[in-house]
Amino acid sequence: MKTKTLSTELLHKMDAYWRAANYLSIGQIYLYDNPLLREPLQLLHVKPTLLGHWGTTPGQNFIYVHLNRVIKRYDLDMIYISGPGHGGPALVGNTYLEGTYSEVYPKITQDEAGLKKLFTQFSFPGGIPSHVSPECPGSIHEGGELGYSLSHAFGAVFDNPELVVACVIGDGEAETGPLATAWHSNKFLSPITDGAVLPILHLNGYKIANPAVLARITHGELDQLLRGYGWAPYFVEGDEPEEMHQLMADTLEKAVEGIRQIQSHARNKNDPTRPRWPMIVLRSPKGWTGPKVVDGLQVEDTFRAHQVPLLVDSDHPDHLKQL
Ligand SMILES: Cc1ncc(C[n+]2csc(CCOP(=O)(O)OP(=O)(O)O)c2C)c(N)n1
DSSP: OOOOSSOHHHHHHHHHHHHHHHHHHHHHHHBSSOTTOOSOOOGGGBOSSOOOOOTTHHHHHHHHHHHHHHHHHHTOEEEEEESSTTOHHHHHHHHHHHTHHHHHSTTSOSSHHHHHHHHHHBTSTTSBOSSOOTTSTTOOSOSSSTTOHHHHHHHHHTTOTTEEEEEEEETTGGGSHHHHHHGGGGGGOOTTTSOEEEEEEEEOSEETTEEOGGGTSOHHHHHHHHHHTTEEEEEEEOSOHHHHHHHHHHHHHHHHHHHHHHHHHHHHHTOOOOOOEEEEEEEOOTTTTSOSEETTEEOTTSGGGSSOSOOOSTTOHHHHHHO
């Protein structure tokens, strides 16, 4: 039997990291005070105006912790570009967990007082935008206007042979003209003198209030479409966290090793032939791990998870309990 890529211990640590990032994201969207829930949650701890996008966020947090593992394992020079950059809490939360956020913004300390500031400033007057924005450490891609993530990813790796860009593409974003044409950028990439782009198509099924087309065509059609664009797609599909962690870890190893093989062949043999670069299709529920049902309606894995899944105010006392 094949040994699993993640030991039980590492899997549990990565899952804990993912849950911590999810907590930080929810905290940014909802909490004004009581950031560690040391006392029972009350309405006065919750922001009066709820803004932000939960739906895309757990998937992006999941991707982020898995990328960090391969960065360490393979000593990669890798950056992350978030196409669905409206999931700002994910990137802010992860840079805070890593410590970078506090290095750049010393007032946002890694303790309870800093956590309160981190939560309060999100999408708040005088604070930070709800989308990934220039003030997010390391940001080269503004998350507001969908469509340019893949072009920016390619722009970053041209003439930058050691860089790998992991580029998360929303299935809604994938329907924009700029993104739909950007798949072809692999035609302009030299495996010898340029770096590599690893697209991660995030099929969480919806774009605001509608289903996303790429999540509705058959597996075979999607596979053929992406192959037609010149990619070698690997699929990671499911909703059970332990299985998904193993599958994602396995798949990322295949993708990184694939990139390394392509580059070492091209560079050692001086062979500029266009290879079929690996990419990942991640099919996970929108609003994964969030509330499954609110007011009798399914929320997780539906369009209802796109922004704020719970309307925590005095008109919705049950939502406060669910939060
Ligand atoms: C060019 C452009 N058109 C429309 C929007 C409005 N918009 C914001 S989020 C969103 C849905 C995005 O869906 P997807 O890329 O699948 O991300 P996710 O479902 O993960 O939130 C849309 C259409 C936008 N931000 N930019």
